[in-house]
Amino acid sequence: MEWLLAPATAAAASTLRGELTAFLRRHAEESDVVDDAGLVVSELLGNAVEHAGGPIWVTLDWSASRPELVVHDLGPTFDVGKLTLPTGDSVRGRGLWLVSQLATDLDVVAKRDVGKRIGTVLPLTRRVERSIDPPRREVNPLPALDEAGPTGFGRESFLRALVVELARTAENSTGPASAEQTVAQVGATVGGQMEEEYRRAREVVGRLTVDQITDCYLRLKAAINGDFYVISADEERIVLGNRRCPFGDTVRRAPALCRMTSSVFGGIAARNHGDAVVLLDERIAVGDPECRVTVLLGEAARKNPGGHHYRQHG
Structure with missing residues (x-):
């Protein structure tokens, strides 16, 4: 929160x-x-x-x-x-x-x-509560694949999907973590559809490699006016920087929207490598000059207790 x-x-x-x-x-x-x-x-x-x-x-x-x-x-x-x-x-x-x-x-x-x-x-421990790592919905995914242009989905399609899925999830969400849970659900659903668009555009079948996951991240963020770039990428981790937030200056008044990036990146990584952890190391939303996002893959993710954890569903 x-x-x-x-x-x-x-x-x-x-x-x-x-x-x-x-x-x-x-x-x-x-x-x-x-x-x-x-x-x-x-x-x-x-x-x-x-x-x-x-x-x-x-x-x-x-x-x-x-x-x-x-x-x-x-x-x-x-x-x-x-x-x-x-x-x-x-x-x-x-x-x-x-x-x-x-x-x-x-x-x-x-x-x-x-x-x-x-x-x-803080010197407290939390009572066990249900997870908010949501599965991607398979019914009525938004946006539709046919809406993708030459460089992927555009901002209009993405923002419409964001608003629709936020409203849908909020209707069924309760508890103090509902806002973060809502954004995470939207990221899981929309991120999954963006991965399918990438697979169709690149004619990829089977598990995405590290290079393909990285390329997918850059493609989907560029399509919604982000300015992500690769800092490093190997079999254990992908580190990306970002000079411009797709949400613009508004993100400074709604830092919870960063969970969108975490859920989209983490879901794609987990579906292809079993487990993933996303660390939001630096964020424009909280006053940093740029964003820096680390995605841990497979065994590296399982060994890391921090960050946002994602796993392969099904």
Whole structure:
């Protein structure tokens, strides 16, 4: 789940802190440490509001047993190794030091252009819930194969399919992860149809090779006005960069749409290599200058506990 604070005010941070804490309380196995987790959220948001001076993106990823909280901002970075308990009556720096004591794996990474990414793992475990890795629907797939042009499906067909499938899935979705679940379902369905279009255009039969999967990714993203390029590709992983989001600047106000890329890429990779994990390493949606997406294949995916996991259905 993801949120954007713009403008990033103390009041907006307080509201989000309450929403996040309530979500953690509903789904955590341990109720006695939820307030500690809420304090971590409060301190990281407060630090960003005070020092960033711009928009703040917040992500909560609970795909593993413990939730990972990530805060992106455009403010100055700091060195985690130098966090110490302030002496005397000083309060500056006390909040981040407290975060380092209550949470684990506190990590600060400077963005390539401006700003930073602060990530930490909250001291909670989640009750077991149903998976949101959806199978591709085989009935009435959208868009139709005949709508593809010389370079693949165009933006109009893609966006129409997006809206239709979002509405269809939302009608049957409940729970706090419904938005992300909806986008994942749309990606699984539309991505599968895009793979079929690619196979027809390239006259491919059987399992797609790594080079063909990479070519398929580039083809489908170029058709919807993305600007993806290959950084590296081998039998274990495909790494792509992207200079332009197909959704334009709107994606900064709806970072959950990045799950579309994850679901499309992960579904295609899993259908051809059994298992796949998609890591959204950098995203325009949260203030990075470009996107960077890593797709792990087969055994490499099975060994990786993070990211978004996909498997071959049927």
